[in-house]
Amino acid sequence: MRSVSVIGIGETKFGKLKEYTLQDLIREAGQKAIADAGIEKERIQALYIGNYNGGSLCSQSTIGAFAAEAIGLPGIPSMRTEGACASGSLSFRQACMMIAAGVYDVVLVGGAEKMTHQSTPYVTSVIAQAEDKNLEVAAGVTFPSIFGMIANRYFHEYGNVRKEMAMCAVNNHRNAYYNPDAQLHKLITVEDVYNGAPVTSPFTMYDCSLVSDGAAFVVLAATDVAKEIGVKNRIVEVIGSGHGGDTMTLVSKPCITTLAATLQARDEAFKMAGVTNADIDLVELHDCFTITQIINIEDLGFFEKGKGAKAVAEGKIAYDGAIPVNMGGGLKAKGHPIGATGISQIYEIVNQIRGNAGDRQLNRAEIGLTHNLGGAAGTCTIHIFRGL
Amino acid sequence: MRSVSVIGIGETKFGKLKEYTLQDLIREAGQKAIADAGIEKERIQALYIGNYNGGSLCSQSTIGAFAAEAIGLPGIPSMRTEGACASGSLSFRQACMMIAAGVYDVVLVGGAEKMTHQSTPYVTSVIAQAEDKNLEVAAGVTFPSIFGMIANRYFHEYGNVRKEMAMCAVNNHRNAYYNPDAQLHKLITVEDVYNGAPVTSPFTMYDCSLVSDGAAFVVLAATDVAKEIGVKNRIVEVIGSGHGGDTMTLVSKPCITTLAATLQARDEAFKMAGVTNADIDLVELHDCFTITQIINIEDLGFFEKGKGAKAVAEGKIAYDGAIPVNMGGGLKAKGHPIGATGISQIYEIVNQIRGNAGDRQLNRAEIGLTHNLGGAAGTCTIHIFRGL
Numbered sequence: 169m170r171s172v173s174v175i176g177i178g179e180t181k182f183g184k185l186k187e188y189t190l191q192d193l194i195r196e197a198g199q200k201a202i203a204d205a206g207i208e209k210e211r212i213q214a215l216y217i218g219n220y221n222g223g224s225l226c227s228q229s230t231i232g233a234f235a236a237e238a239i240g241l242p243g244i245p246s247m248r249t250e251g252a253c254a255s256g257s258l259s260f261r262q263a264c265m266m267i268a269a270g271v272y273d274v275v276l277v278g279g280a281e282k283m284t285h286q287s288t289p290y291v292t293s294v295i296a297q298a299e300d301k302n303l304e305v306a307a308g309v310t311f312p313s314i315f316g317m318i319a320n321r322y323f324h325e326y327g328n329v330r331k332e333m334a335m336c337a338v339n340n341h342r343n344a345y346y347n348p349d350a351q352l353h354k355l356i357t358v359e360d361v362y363n364g365a366p367v368t369s370p371f372t373m374y375d376c377s378l379v380s381d382g383a384a385f386v387v388l389a390a391t392d393v394a395k396e397i398g399v400k401n402r403i404v405e406v407i408g409s410g411h412g413g414d415t416m417t418l419v420s421k422p423c424i425t426t427l428a429a430t431l432q433a434r435d436e437a438f439k440m441a442g443v444t445n446a447d448i449d450l451v452e453l454h455d456c457f458t459i460t461q462i463i464n465i466e467d468l469g470f471f472e473k474g475k476g477a478k479a480v481a482e483g484k485i486a487y488d489g490a491i492p493v494n495m496g497g498g499l500k501a502k503g504h505p506i507g508a509t510g511i512s513q514i515y516e517i518v519n520q521i522r523g524n525a526g527d528r529q530l531n532r533a534e535i536g537l538t539h540n541l542g543g544a545a546g547t548c549t550i551h552i553f554r555g556l
Numbered sequence: 557m558r559s560v561s562v563i564g565i566g567e568t569k570f571g572k573l574k575e576y577t578l579q580d581l582i583r584e585a586g587q588k589a590i591a592d593a594g595i596e597k598e599r600i601q602a603l604y605i606g607n608y609n610g611g612s613l614c615s616q617s618t619i620g621a622f623a624a625e626a627i628g629l630p631g632i633p634s635m636r637t638e639g640a641c642a643s644g645s646l647s648f649r650q651a652c653m654m655i656a657a658g659v660y661d662v663v664l665v666g667g668a669e670k671m672t673h674q675s676t677p678y679v680t681s682v683i684a685q686a687e688d689k690n691l692e693v694a695a696g697v698t699f700p701s702i703f704g705m706i707a708n709r710y711f712h713e714y715g716n717v718r719k720e721m722a723m724c725a726v727n728n729h730r731n732a733y734y735n736p737d738a739q740l741h742k743l744i745t746v747e748d749v750y751n752g753a754p755v756t757s758p759f760t761m762y763d764c765s766l767v768s769d770g771a772a773f774v775v776l777a778a779t780d781v782a783k784e785i786g787v788k789n790r791i792v793e794v795i796g797s798g799h800g801g802d803t804m805t806l807v808s809k810p811c812i813t814t815l816a817a818t819l820q821a822r823d824e825a826f827k828m829a830g831v832t833n834a835d836i837d838l839v840e841l842h843d844c845f846t847i848t849q850i851i852n853i854e855d856l857g858f859f860e861k862g863k864g865a866k867a868v869a870e871g872k873i874a875y876d877g878a879i880p881v882n883m884g885g886g887l888k889a890k891g892h893p894i895g896a897t898g899i900s901q902i903y904e905i906v907n908q909i910r911g912n913a914g915d916r917q918l919n920r921a922e923i924g925l926t927h928n929l930g931g932a933a934g935t936c937t938i939h940i941f942r943g944l
Contacts, residue, residue, distance in 0.1 A: 169657055191690075214799070222685075224611045227693070229685035230640040233804040233934030237688075242803035243816060246935065247646045250636040252618040258635045262650050269557055269657035297610075297617035300625075302579075305615070411602070415630035416621040428631065546621030547634065 169268035172406045173556065175399040176205025176387030177515045182503030183284075183351035185381040190226045190282040191238045193383035197508075198239035198278055201385035206400030212387070213272045215239075215246040216263040218256030218279035220506035224294045226282050231507075235278065250507075252298035253456065254542030255279060256384070257510030257549035261409050263388050264551075273393045278385035279512070281505035291379055295506075298543045300417045311456070312376060314418050314544045316368040319459035322425045323370070325474070330370055332477035333458035334361035337374045337500055339486055340455060344497025346528035347516075351380050351503035361458075375458040380503030384511035386518070391556070402522045407535075408441030408552030410434060416546040429548035430467040430539065437537075437550040438469075445469045448552070449532050450520055451491060452513035453539040455498040464539055465493065468550075487530065495520060495528050510540040510549065521555040557656035560794045561944065563787040564593025564775030565903045570891030571672075571739040573769040578614045578670040579626045581771035585896075586627035586666055589773035594788030600775070601660040603627075603634040604651040606644030606667035608894035612682045614670050619895075623666065638895075640686035641844065641887075642930030643667060644772070645898030645937035649797050651776050652939075661781045666773035667900070669893035679767055683894075686931045688805045699844070700764060702806050702932045704756040707847035710813045711758075713862070718758055720865035721846035722749035725762045725888055727874055728843060732885025734916035735904075739768050739891035749846075763846040768891030772899035774906070779944070790910045795923075796829030796940030798822060804934040817936035818855040818927065825925075825938040826857075833857045836940070837920050838908055839879060840901035841927040843886040849873075852927055853881065856938075875918065883908060883916050898928040898937065909943040 178200025180193050188196075194217075202209050219231040228234060232246030249258040256279025263275040283291055296305045299314070323329065338358060344350035356374065364372030394403050412432030415421050421428070438444065451468065455461040462476040470491050471479045479485060485493035496502045496516035499509060517536035519525045525533075535554045541547065566588025568581050576584075582605075590597050607619040616622060620634030637646040644667025651663040671679055684693045687702070710717065726746060732738035744762065752760030782791050800820025803809050809816070826832065839856065843849040850864040858879050859867045867873065873881035884890045884904035887897060905924035907913045913921075921943075928937045 189690075215801075221611050221617055223609050223682070224617075226689070227681075227685055228689045229609055229612075229638065230687075230804065230931050230934065232639050233801065233931055234688065236801055236934075237804045237808065242808060243801055243820075245799035245801040245817075245820070246639070247650075247799075248638040250617065250638060251620050251634070262635075262654075265657050265659055266650075266653055269653050271653055293615075294611070297615055300622065301614070301616045411633035411635075413603075413621065413624060413631055413633040416618065416625045420625065420630060429633075432631075432633070543618050543621055546618065546624075 170270060171391035172264045172267045172388055173391045173394050174386050174404045174518050175389045175394045176201045177518050178204050179349055179384035179512055179515050180382050181349050182380045182382035182505060188381060190222060190228060190280060193282060193381060194235045194280045195238045197383035197385045198235065198276060201387050205387040207397055209241060211274045212241055212244060212276045214244055214275045215241060216249065216259035216275060216277045218249050218259040218507040218510060220250060220252060220255050220281055221294050225286055251547040252542035253506050254510055254540045254547045254549050255507045257540040260510060260514060260551065261411055261549055264406050264409055267388055267390050274389045276385060277388055278383060279508040279510055280383035281507040282381050283379050283505060284381050303417050303419060312368045312371055315457040315459060316371055318424050319370050322459055325425050329462060329477035331358060332462060332480040333375060334358040335480050336455065336458040336461040337361050340494050340498040340500040343487065343495050343528055344501030347497050347502055350497040350501055351378055352501045371457060377456045377499035377504040380505040382503055382505035382508045384508045384515050386511060386514055403556045404518045404521050405554050405556050406551060407554050408437035410437030410550040412548040414546050416543060418544050425463060426473065427463060427467050427545040429545050430464065433548040433550040434468055437552050441552040443535060443552065447535050448537050449534055450495060450530055450536045451493045452496060452516050453493060454541040455494060455500050468539060492530055495530065513538040513540060517553050521553060558658060559779035560652045560655045560776055561779045561782050562774050562792045562906050563777045563782045564589045565906050566592055567737055567772035567900055567903050568770050569737050570768045570770035570893060576769060578610060578616055578668060581670060581769060582623045582668045583626045585771035585773045586623065586664060589775050593775040595785055597629060599662045600629055600632060600664045602632055602663045603629060604637065604647035604663060604665045606637050606647040606895040606898060608638060608640060608643045608669055609682050613674060639935040640930035641894050642898055642928045642935045642937050643895045645928035648898060648902060649799055649937055652794050652797055655776055655778050662777045664773060664775055666771060667896040667898055668771035669895040670769050671767050671893060672769050691805050691807060700756045700759055703845040703847060704759055706812050707758050710847055713813050717850060717865035719746060720850060720868040721763060722746040723868050724843065724846040724849040725749050728882050728886040728888040731875065731883050731916055732889030735885045735890055738885040738889055739766055740889045759845060765844045765887035765892040768893040770891055770893035770896045772896045772903050774899060774902055791944040792906045792909050793942050793944050794939060795942045796825035798825030798938040800936040802934050804931060806932050813851060814861065815851060815855050815933040817933050818852065821936040821938040822856055825940050829940040831923060831940065835923050836925050837922055838883060838918055838924045839881045840884060840904050841881060842929040843882060843888050856927060880918055883918065901926040901928060905941050909941060
């Protein structure tokens with residue numbers, strides 16, 4: 169298979185963007201990515217886009233052709249992928265493999281969601297479409313309650329990590345403070361997390377990711393083609409890709425404190441990349457809730473099972489720690505426009521590897537990893553990147 | 557790239573299936589395809605599924621993980637593709653290329669839609685999400701009116717083909733009559749089409765595809781792996797795959813009587829397959845409306861532009877004609893459960909190539925072609941198959 173690289177990136181600001189339609193978000197981020205690559209748009213041969221639920225949120229489906237026309241690329245093949253919160257990274261993986269297989273040379277890949285114009289109860293019901301309607305939604309189970317059960321089970325198995333969960337939120341808010349695209353620019357303390365509005369045991373509002381509008385795009389190219397074209401910025405190679413699966417329903421999982429989809433995606437991605445955890449300089453991972461951040465750093469293999477919270481308390485995932493996590497601010501503070509999230513994680517990694525991350529730039533950022541979950545971890549997509 | 561083949565097929569009956577949920581449809585068709593392949597289900601490494609709008613129609617999104625669990629394949633990577641009425645064939649193309657690239661050896665690919673439990677006005681509004689909300693839906697334009705405008709423009713450019721449109725419906729009904737899975741088993745005449753309930757100029761009810769429940773699945777495998785495993789039925793190789801795009805909105809297309817997405821997909825698929833129109837024995841094409849059937853047989857290159865209607869009148873697309881079209885009954889009479897349609901076309905081609913099509917079996921069926929459109933032809937996917 170051919171080597172594939174990211175040659176352009178673009179995203180909108182994340183947040184409550186009243187002045188933007190879904191089309192505006194897609195147009196801005198897509199055109200930014202093409203401009204950032206510095207290539208003629210005629211070179212783009214296909215468009216892949218992740219979108220969770222334009223149908224229910226915006227009465228707009230078929231976001232592939234919709235995006236191609238919005239960005240000014242009609243006449244190229246397009247498609248949408250959906251896998252709940254992993255919708256964006258699923259598009260990224262498919263596009264990578266299409267280039268690796270030699271079907272295309274240059275592909276535009278994005279993700280987008282417009283959510284904040286809808287009421288919170290309605291958005292909650294739409295997000296709950298990513299659960300099993302009969303086994304979970306009918307029982308009144310929403311995603312906060314699913315991950316609340318996971319947190320409580322984690323406490324049972326490994327001890328109470330309430331404080332370290334709060335520290336994850338503090339860390340993500342700190343990172344987002346230095347990210348101009350982030351939805352929240354507010355430094356918080358552990359006490360703030362404890363005192364937040366209660367959501368479900370053990371979460372307060374500060375343990376939960378945000379409802380956001382936003383879009384992110386990247387231009388992908390065969391590495392040899394990218395070198396031949398001559399692109400504006402440092403080329404960032406996709407050295408690993410993994411896609412894992414698990415049952416959709418929580419009740420069917422034999423264990424809920426280790427997420428099987430993450431393990432499967434991790435093994436595939438690391439094997440393809442030929443690297444180990446020790447080689448990774450930074451991680452953007454799926455912190456839909458604070459407990460998920462702790463579980464993820466364990467499942468990804470950076471810390472032993474049950475030792476993730478200790479690592480958080482010791483500052484190991486901070487910007488100056490052993491393995492900086494969510495330098496962009498994460499779903500918690502950068503925001504979570506569902507379809508865009510997986511691509512936005514890649515945006516941050518590429519920005520860091522290029523050395524363009526401004527006030528949040530890491531000293532060392534040569535190899536980075538993204539981790540994107542869908543639903544109650546029924547889907548996981550992991551990618552590993554290296555600067556060329 | 558590796559050769560890829562279809563080694564198993566399964567579908568539900570299409571129609572108003574009151575007793576089936578979306579989950580039931582998926583389970584039945586998926587399990588039938590695996591049983592038909594005669595392989596252990598543990599060999600299946602990934603699941604791709606096309607679904608247009610489970611969210612709006614069934615309050616169920618994230619159909620990838622949902623399907624994996626329903627079929628009894630939890631723990632494998634899964635994803636959903638969406639591109640309006642081409643949702644199913646987009647999954648098929650992605651899965652093919654993942655196998656061709658060496659990522660997977662055996663993949664289950666399907667499509668499903670549950671529609672008939674909703675009211676006709678609601679279904680119409682959900683289907684209209686595949687148009688541009690602001691430019692088309694806001695103006696009261698639905699898909700029958702889009703394709704009605706295309707038909708009237710076709711009349712303007714090439715003359716009135718009202719009668720030949722009706723003959724397409726008659727032909728599809730004839731073929732469906734011999735297909736036990738078809739929604740309609742009713743032979744009709746040209747007069748019946750003329751006298752049907754009016755929909756929009758120039759269409760009556762008999763010019764329009766159906767609202768249906770249904771699911772269809774196929775098992776795909778690397779051809780060398782399939783031979784090694786030893787499967788139950790004749791192996792059918794995927795020799796060509798093409799994916800074309802065009803503007804989403806009708807108003808942006810310079811020409812609406814030739815569908816640019818079809819031309820693009822056709823060129824890619826034929827080039828890959830190394831065959832010409834003369835080599836194709838049968839076609840399953842996207843007859844969302846009768847006019848589309850005439851346009852498609854021209855765009856696919858079987859007849860000159862403007863000569864498609866004459867070919868229909870001469871019986872050239874009938875079961876005993878030069879190029880039999882829609883032996884399964886088409887969207888018009890087999891049915892159109894949106895996400896399932898693209899896979900159901902493949903089901904028919906494989907069945908014919910195997911020689912298992914019962915009362916509608918063609919004498920010669922060695923090389924077949926499927927053609928699946930999405931939206932107002934903003935997307936087109938074409939595949940070409942050959943029996944081994």
